[in-house]
Structures are given as structure tokens and as C-alpha cells.
Amino acid sequence: MDFCRPGKAAEVCMFLSIREMEQRKLVFDETFPPGEVEFLDSKLRQVSPLRATGSAALVSASLGEVRIQGRLSVEMEADCDRCLEPARFPIQADFDLYYEPMTHIARAEEVEIGAREAEVGFYEGDGLELKEILRERVLLALPMQQVCRQDCKGICPVCGQNRNQQDCGCQPKPVDDRWAALKQI
Secondary structure (H helix, E strand, O other), X not given: OOEOOOOOOOOOOOEEEXXXXXXXXXXXXXXXXXXXXXXXXXXXXXXXXXXXXXXXXXXXXXXXOEEEEEEEEEEEEEEOOOOOXXXXXXXXXXXXXXXXXXXXXXXXXXXXXXXXXXXXXXXXOOEEEHHHHHHHHHHXXXXXXXXXXXXXXXXXXXXXXXXXXXXXXXXXXXXXXXXXXXXXX
């Protein structure tokens, strides 16, 4: 396990230790090259280093609650949802997150959670992995529809030509009239 230590910029700070946070606030300034943070979606690619700066500290008068604040920047690439060409997405995002020990909610009976608990993450063990937090933040910062540009024309449904590159002149097949009533809804 790698722990954050003040004054050691060359050391990689990937594990935010609760034990260390009991002593002091942890400050991180980390850069992860493409491929080091694993994004589970195979269509999503990291094309620039992921840089994260910030701090992690225990919340005073709490039983293990952690607050992580910071900023990240990275450029991601994915296939456009309309034309399948590569599309780049520069991401710069601030984050202010709270995490509580899993033991706070680990009960045998079902418990209703309130609005506060819906905004809190949970951790197990001796701390949190910075890479996991950053992966989640990047995925949440990506647009829902990943398009190369807003006016992307997509792929022709008849011949498969990328209509951004060339107008193919195909005429779409007429819609089955049995479904016309659904258009009125």
C-alpha cells in the first residue's frame, strides 16, 4: 500500500489511509498516465494524463467520515454514438465528496436512507483508493450522449455511409403504417 506523505512529490499517492488522516490532512497532486486507471468500458479511452490535486481529511467529531476535495483534468476518447468516429471529451471537474465507513450502514435489517445518505459514499477497510474515486468522477463527468459534435449527422441507416463525410443520397425506407398511430402519442 502506498501512503501519502508530505514533501514526497515523487511518491505515488494511491491509497488514502484513515490512519494517516488521523494524524493530519493528506494532500495529493498526482498524475496517472493513460492506461493506469482502468475504465471498464472498452470503448472509452484515456488519451491524456489524468491529473488530480486535492486533499483528504477526517471530518471532525465524526466516526470515520472522510471528506475528499479536489480537481481533476483529463481528455477521454470514445466512439461517437451517431457516426462511430473517435470523439474527444476534455474533462475538468471539481469534486467535494464524503465517505463513511461501511459499518455505518451494515445492518441485518433494511434501513431507509435519507437525502444525506444518498450523497455519501461508503468505504471498507483502512481507507480509499484514489484511482477508484477518480474513475468514478471521470465517468460521471462524461456526457450521457457521446457525440463528436452536436450537429453530427450519423450513419446512413440504408448504406452505412458516414453522412458527415459524404451525402449518400439514400432514401430511408418507408415506415410501416401499422405503427403510424404511435407517432401521434
